[in-house]
Amino acid sequence: MNARMRQIVLDTETTGLSWEKGNRVVELGCIELIERRPSGRHFHRYFNPGREMEAGAQEVTGLTLEFLQDKPRFETAVEEFLDFIRGAELIIHNASFDVGFLDYELSLAGAHFGRITDHASVLDTLAMARERYPGQRNSLDALCRRLGVDNGHRKLHGALLDAELLAEVYLGMTSGQGDLGLLAAGEPESAKGRAGPDLAAVAAVARVVLRADADELAAHEARLRKIAGKAGKSLWPLPEPAA
Structure with missing residues (x-):
């Protein structure tokens, strides 16, 4: 160890x-x-x-x-x-x-x-x-x-x-290096101040993925087209027009 x-x-x-x-x-x-x-x-x-x-x-x-x-x-x-x-x-x-x-x-x-x-x-x-x-x-x-x-x-x-x-x-x-002090889900409060969370335990915690709904996607596309302007150029790829 x-x-x-x-x-x-x-x-x-x-x-x-x-x-x-x-x-x-x-x-x-x-x-x-x-x-x-x-x-x-x-x-x-x-x-x-x-x-x-x-x-x-x-x-x-x-x-x-x-x-x-x-x-x-x-x-x-x-x-x-x-x-x-x-x-x-x-x-x-x-x-x-x-x-x-x-x-x-x-x-x-x-x-x-x-x-x-x-x-x-x-x-x-x-x-x-x-x-x-x-x-x-x-x-x-x-x-x-x-x-x-x-x-x-x-x-x-x-x-x-x-x-x-x-x-x-x-x-x-150096906050980007090493432990940020986050507790794994379910770890007791008494664990604060110890050496840090078990990284394997953190990795095993279920993650919630939030996806954009239709209104948010439409607003995003409108924003991209506004940025692209008349030239139609943007650093971000524009969605293909609907058939």
């Missing part, structure tokens, strides 16, 4: 934009999806970075060193974090940013922890969005608006909140 598909939607907040300048992770939020459905499990931590927040980072997150000073250091949660993501596919928006910071944190915690990609694979939803919507804005907020995801409560950036929004955005961008 194949293992169930396990994905972790992940986001970080940091003291600044560049780990190369010594900036650190101050918040980490992860949400688990099993077979494209939230499992209810998540990983969320705040960390004491041991340094000041840059002004821009403090403005967009609302986090201050005063709030963070009694929080644990990142290295105290490394093993628990890696256990949570191990073997999963990480769903990250602008993955190079978050992975760069997380690799830096792992290196500070100990070389034996390796890199993030030693523990999980990574899918970048920003690259996916740029391919799907070329030439358009593809920030998380822009994608929420485009895909109808309610982000009205996102006044500040927050790792867990942004992971929740990204999960909805990712599922919206």
Whole structure:
């Protein structure tokens, strides 16, 4: 039996934009999806970075060193974090940013922890969005608006909140792939939230075919002839005149 598909939607907040300048992770939020459905499990931590927040980072997150000073250091949660993501596919928006910071944190915690990609694979939803919507804005907020995801409560950036929004955005961008969450006829309500319907059972459900009646067929033909105009040309084949 194949293992169930396990994905972790992940986001970080940091003291600044560049780990190369010594900036650190101050918040980490992860949400688990099993077979494209939230499992209810998540990983969320705040960390004491041991340094000041840059002004821009403090403005967009609302986090201050005063709030963070009694929080644990990142290295105290490394093993628990890696256990949570191990073997999963990480769903990250602008993955190079978050992975760069997380690799830096792992290196500070100990070389034996390796890199993030030693523990999980990574899918970048920003690259996916740029391919799907070329030439358009593809920030998380822009994608929420485009895909109808309610982000009205996102006044500040927050790792867990942004992971929740990204999960909805990712599922919206990939809704044509895999399970759409439909229950087979007769499947109990308690089945919602499981891995999805048995495709064989869905295929066995009787389908109702609705055929056009005479009035609908006549209206359809009239519409086609109107489209064809005097030239009698149409992309759709016109019915043969009655003998």
